[in-house]
Amino acid sequence: MLDEKGFDLWADGYDSSVGLSDESDSYPFAGYRDILNEIYCKVMSRPGCSVLEIGFGTGTLAKRLYDQGIAVYGQDFSQQMIDIAKEKMPEAHLYKGDFADGLVRQLKERSYDFITATYSLHHLNDAQKLVFLKELYEHLEKGGMILIGDVGFETRAELEKLREQEGDAFDDEEFYFAAVQFRDDFPSLRFEQKSVCGGIITIERI
Ligand SMILES: C[S@@+](CC[C@H](N)C(=O)[O-])C[C@H]1O[C@@H](n2cnc3c(N)ncnc32)[C@H](O)[C@@H]1O
DSSP, X not given: OOXXXXXXXXXXXXXHHHHHHHHTTOTTTTTHHHHHHHHHHHHHTSTTOEEEEESOTTOHHHHHHHHTTOEEEEEESOHHHHHXXXXXXXXXXXXXXXXXXXXXXXXXXXXXXXXXXXXXXXXXXXXXXXXXXXXXXXXXXXXXXXXXXXXXXXXXXXXXXXXXXXXXXXXXXXXXXXXXXXXXXXXXXEEEEOSSSEEEXXXXXX
């Protein structure tokens, strides 16, 4: 699994390597642009909202929202990713911190209309994801939404099928979503499959 230094090294070539996997419709980034685009549209349906982006990377999604006047907050643990994103979004509230330890203090001080996480939460195992998602839920405004775009499926059986299909290419150090496993804790959770291996999870605060 990549640690913060690994992501520092990946930062400069990140956008092009993701683009190649998306264009070839292959694991792990098949559907990447469509998934980010759909999340962008969902956020933009509430003009003037606030967004907390978890693992914002080079700011691919956050920058588009920022350019539309959305108040962007974020947490990432790679200094190199933060530097790239900060240059694109000088007024955004971007903080360094490992989300395995939860939100950093400054981000805990308010709630958000949307909390987005694209291709980042698979760095937590399922038990860690549950703890963190519960924390994030507490920082949603009423009617607010957590929007997760990532490698994932509705069921674990589908995820296991991907593992078989990909063989050695499957990254055993990443923990992809099987949405059904989180529904007991988040009854409002919805999952939409968007590509051969990617989807969007929506959790609304009701
Ligand atoms: C695959 S990139 C995704 C970036 C961006 N969200 C996107 O969709 O292109 C994963 C990002 O999550 C960050 N990340 C991974 N594990 C993290 C952790 N434990 N705490 C904070 N950030 C983390 C990495 O530094 C990286 O910027």
